Amino acid sequence: MLYFSKLRIIFVSIFCLFFIFVASNNLLHQDSRFIDKKINLGLDLQGGSYLLLEIDNAPVIEQKLQNTSTLIRSFFKEKNIRISNLNLTNDKLSFSVEDNFKQQVIDEFKSQNSDINPYYPVFKSHQFNLEEVGGVFEVSFSNQGLVELKTSSQDQALEIVRRRIDEIGTNEPNILKRGNDRVLVELPGLDDPMRIKSLLGKTANLTFRFVSNDNQDSFGVEKLEYEDGSSEDFVSKRIILSGENLLDAQPRMNNQTNETVVSFTLDRVGAKRFGKATSSNIGRQLAIVLDGKIISAPVIRDTIAGGNGQISGGFTFQSATDLALLLRSGALPAPLNIIEERTVGPDLGQDSINAGMIALLIGFLLVIIYMFFKYKVFGFITNFTLIVNLIILLGVLTLFEATLTLPGIAGIILTVGMAVDANVLIFERIKEELKNEKNNIIAFDSGYTKSRTAILDANITTLLAAIILFFMGSGPIKGFSVTLGVGIFTTLFSVYFIARLLTAIYVSKNKDKEALI
Amino acid sequence: MIKFNKFYTHFNIISLILVILSLILLTFKGLNYGIDFKGGTLIELRSSDNNINVSNLRDNLNQMDLGDVSVKKFGNDQDYLIKFENKNDSKNIIEEIRSNLDKSFGNNFDFRRVENVGPKVSAELLKSGVIAISVSLALMLIYIWIRFEWQFSLGAIIALFHDVIITLGLFSLLSLEINLSIIAAILTIVGYSMNDTVVIFDRVRENLRKYSDIKIFELTNISINETLSRTLITSITTLLALFSIFFFGGEILKGFSLAMIFGVIFGTYSSIYIANTVLVRLNVSQKTILKEEEKN
Numbered sequence: 001m002l003y004f005s006k007l008r009i010i011f012v013s014i015f016c017l018f019f020i021f022v023a024s025n026n027l028l029h030q031d032s033r034f035i036d037k038k039i040n041l042g043l044d045l046q047g048g049s050y051l052l053l054e055i056d057n058a059p060v061i062e063q064k065l066q067n068t069s070t071l072i073r074s075f076f077k078e079k080n081i082r083i084s085n086l087n088l089t090n091d092k093l094s095f096s097v098e099d100n101f102k103q104q105v106i107d108e109f110k111s112q113n114s115d116i117n118p119y120y121p122v123f124k125s126h127q128f129n130l131e132e133v134g135g136v137f138e139v140s141f142s143n144q145g146l147v148e149l150k151t152s153s154q155d156q157a158l159e160i161v162r163r164r165i166d167e168i169g170t171n172e173p174n175i176l177k178r179g180n181d182r183v184l185v186e187l188p189g190l191d192d193p194m195r196i197k198s199l200l201g202k203t204a205n206l207t208f209r210f211v212s213n214d215n216q217d218s219f220g221v222e223k224l225e226y227e228d229g230s231s232e233d234f235v236s237k238r239i240i241l242s243g244e245n246l247l248d249a250q251p252r253m254n255n256q257t258n259e260t261v262v263s264f265t266l267d268r269v270g271a272k273r274f275g276k277a278t279s280s281n282i283g284r285q286l287a288i289v290l291d292g293k294i295i296s297a298p299v300i301r302d303t304i305a306g307g308n309g310q311i312s313g314g315f316t317f318q319s320a321t322d323l324a325l326l327l328r329s330g331a332l333p334a335p336l337n338i339i340e341e342r343t344v345g346p347d348l349g350q351d352s353i354n355a356g357m358i359a360l361l362i363g364f365l366l367v368i369i370y371m372f373f374k375y376k377v378f379g380f381i382t383n384f385t386l387i388v389n390l391i392i393l394l395g396v397l398t399l400f401e402a403t404l405t406l407p408g409i410a411g412i413i414l415t416v417g418m419a420v421d422a423n424v425l426i427f428e429r430i431k432e433e434l435k436n437e438k439n440n441i442i443a444f445d446s447g448y449t450k451s452r453t454a455i456l457d458a459n460i461t462t463l464l465a466a467i468i469l470f471f472m473g474s475g476p477i478k479g480f481s482v483t484l485g486v487g488i489f490t491t492l493f494s495v496y497f498i499a500r501l502l503t504a505i506y507v508s509k510n511k512d513k514e515a516l517i
Numbered sequence: 518m519i520k521f522n523k524f525y526t527h528f529n530i531i532s533l534i535l536v537i538l539s540l541i542l543l544t545f546k547g548l549n550y551g552i553d554f555k556g557g558t559l560i561e562l563r564s565s566d567n568n569i570n571v572s573n574l575r576d577n578l579n580q581m582d583l584g585d586v587s588v589k590k591f592g593n594d595q596d597y598l599i600k601f602e603n604k605n606d607s608k609n610i611i612e613e614i615r616s617n618l619d620k621s622f623g624n625n626f627d628f629r630r631v632e633n634v635g636p637k638v639s640a641e642l643l644k645s646g647v648i649a650i651s652v653s654l655a656l657m658l659i660y661i662w663i664r665f666e667w668q669f670s671l672g673a674i675i676a677l678f679h680d681v682i683i684t685l686g687l688f689s690l691l692s693l694e695i696n697l698s699i700i701a702a703i704l705t706i707v708g709y710s711m712n713d714t715v716v717i718f719d720r721v722r723e724n725l726r727k728y729s730d731i732k733i734f735e736l737t738n739i740s741i742n743e744t745l746s747r748t749l750i751t752s753i754t755t756l757l758a759l760f761s762i763f764f765f766g767g768e769i770l771k772g773f774s775l776a777m778i779f780g781v782i783f784g785t786y787s788s789i790y791i792a793n794t795v796l797v798r799l800n801v802s803q804k805t806i807l808k809e810e811e812k813n
Binding site (some may be wrong): 044052054192194198337338339340341342343344345347348351352355356358359360362363366367370371374406407409410413414416417418420421424425428432453454457458459460461462463464465466468469472473474476477480481484 | 561609611612627628629630631632633634635637638642645646648649652653656657660664697698700701704705707708709711712713715716719720743744746747750751753754755756757758759760761762764765766767769770773774777
């Protein structure tokens with residue numbers, strides 16, 4: 001165990017130097033020309049916000065079933081099957097048909113190439129389940145149908161969230177999918193997520209609809225509150241124009257009224273539709289509805305043909321800016337709820353870094369002094385190894401661009417404490433061997449050999465714990481498992497290559513000395 | 518040579534009492550779950566006004582109908598930790614608290630940390646924490662089962678449960694908060710305790726092969742003594758590192774390092790007095806390991 005070939009010595013040295021070089025990259029302020037990698041600081045160290053958003057898919061499901069009900073009606077009408085009592089309750093569409101058509105309806109739904117119930121050719125499962133309960137058919141989303149619906153609304157939500165956050169211009173946001181109905185947002189350096197939270201909390205579903213006080217409207221009317229809560233109005237369910245037709249929206253100062261407004265530009269289709277609707281309805285009130293609340297309901301005085309318009313509604317410059325931003329980036333497919341939020345201010349992050357570094361330094365010094373006191377020369381070897389071990393650990397973390405968190409720093413400190421274990425096991429074993437064996441080289445050799453299984457066992461158990469933490473933990477805790485786990489490998493490397501090499505050199509120079517350890 | 522085996526029975530009884538007490542505490546007093554597992558909101562704030570203290574902060578917040586509010590000092594004199602259930606589900610509750618505090622005490626607060634965990638997430642975190650600990654115990658069991666004979670596995674696992682239960686019992690007794698980092702600490706304790714036990718077991722097995730005429734009662738004692746200096750040195754260096762985190766690593770890591778300190782102490786104790794006594798009580802002998810080796 002003590003013999004090292006020249007080649008191996010060179011290899012070990014190059015390996016160490018490489019990682020020392022990589023680790024030193026973290027100290028440089030500008031990027032190195034060779035390796036532009038650095039350890040990332042976690043949100044708990046650099047400050048920032050972590051938001052976990054959950055998509056509330058219930059309205060989407062209802063909307064999709066509503067569309068399907070229209071589809072079912074026209075689909076069977078073409079086939080001369082009369083559908084009656086078509087109803088939507090509790091995420092289920094129910095309808096009834098005459099008995100002699102029942103089998104035909106079932107066939108249409110269960111057919112592999114069904115037009116009304118797709119997905120089968122791709123997923124080997126239909127979009128909807130059809131059940132017959134007490135003579136009434138019930139249509140609901142199948143599992144595959146729900147998965148598809150959730151995935152697509154998650155994709156859309158991710159895109160809209162990204163656009164909104166990009167519009168605000170925070171540095172290096174991290175926006176990721178979680179599960180099939182969640183979106184994770186990490187915003188480094190942001191210490192007050194108030195504005196982002198309020199922007200993400202809005203669906204931003206914009207519609208232009210006529211105020212319709214008579215109940216004669218063929219589309220039906222609904223009672224909506226004004227944004228400021230001042231009053232209510234009846235508004236037609238017929239949508240003249242929606243946010244999808246907006247090309248651009250900007251906050252503006254209206255020179256005549258001295259009021260902040262949001263001016264918008266419509267696309268071609270929207271402009272045409274808007275022009276037509278306004279020209280034939282001069283004198284009526286057009287309500288501008290955002291997320292079920294009326295922002296304002298101006299009276300149409302003239303045809304608006306150019307596709308440009310203004311929304312006024314007692315905005316401050318900030319609220320007009322936010323509304324314009326929401327309109328530009330588009331509507332979310334479904335409302336988002338913030339189900340987890342963690343925000344750390346930058347000064348707390350800096351305090352944590354300082355405290356962590358002080359703890360690391362003191363822990364390190366204590367261990368070094370203790371080992372030196374315990375083992376003298378070999379303590380010196382252990383300590384030297386420990387330092388190289390730490391640098392390699394930092395080098396590996398840099399190479400993988402790992403994220404360092406506060407628990408991660410704790411993991412490094414713990415590694416310092418536990419890294420000496422392997423060397424202690426070896427040295428204690430050598431001490432025992434020396435009691436019966438006068439030849440230093442043989443005693444050292446068998447000390448290394450005999451302690452090997454215990455060292456492996458001991459490290460594998462810690463590694464298992466770290467692996468589980470890595471897969472189960474989130475954020476900061478993951479950082480802990482990474483440093484702890486990587487620390488085990490760097491420790492084993494430094495003990496078996498660096499410490500053993502140094503020990504071998506020392507022992508071969510002092511092989512005749514007594515009481516070597 | 519220290520006669521550890523003289524006290525096997527004594528310490529077994531003490532441990533049994535401690536485990537039972539811990540279980541009673543865990544059943545009746547329960548654990549003090551933090552917002553990670555219970556849901557709710559946490560605010561760490563720093564004030565620049567010396568007139569502010571825990572009681573007038575609490576009075577102010579109690580007016581806001583936040584549910585159960587707890588206000589505590591947090592490390593530094595002007596740092597406070599506020600926790601509440603956040604029942605009324607207002608989206609801008611943080612802003613409301615900020616403006617309410619500013620109105621009552623003047624604008625001298627710095628919100629250093631805000632955490633808000635919804636009930637769904639906290640339930641999931643708790644579940645994954647329990648799964649993580651169970652999976653780690655199971656993996657340790659499998660690992661040691663592969664490496665050693667079943668008597669040894671049983672000893673190691675009993676020692677592990679002993680450490681985890683007593684550490685949790687102590688947290689219950691002292692009403693210390695259980696959060697995500699405590700789960701990390703417990704998993705690390707599991708790894709550490711196992712590590713310590715395995716090293717001694719390794720030696721027990723080696724000695725079983727070497728001496729056929731020494732009874733397990735003596736043999737465990739010899740093995741403990743032979744590995745004693747290693748056990749102590751490693752425990753001491755690990756504790757040095759942990760104490761350094763505890764005293765200098767900042768408030769956030771206090772709970773984590775404290776749990777680890779308990780765990781390392783119990784882990785060291787249990788590898789000597791629990792794991793080994795299981796071998797003695799199961800009357801492990803040279804035959805046990807030879808039989809196993811013949812099978813392979």
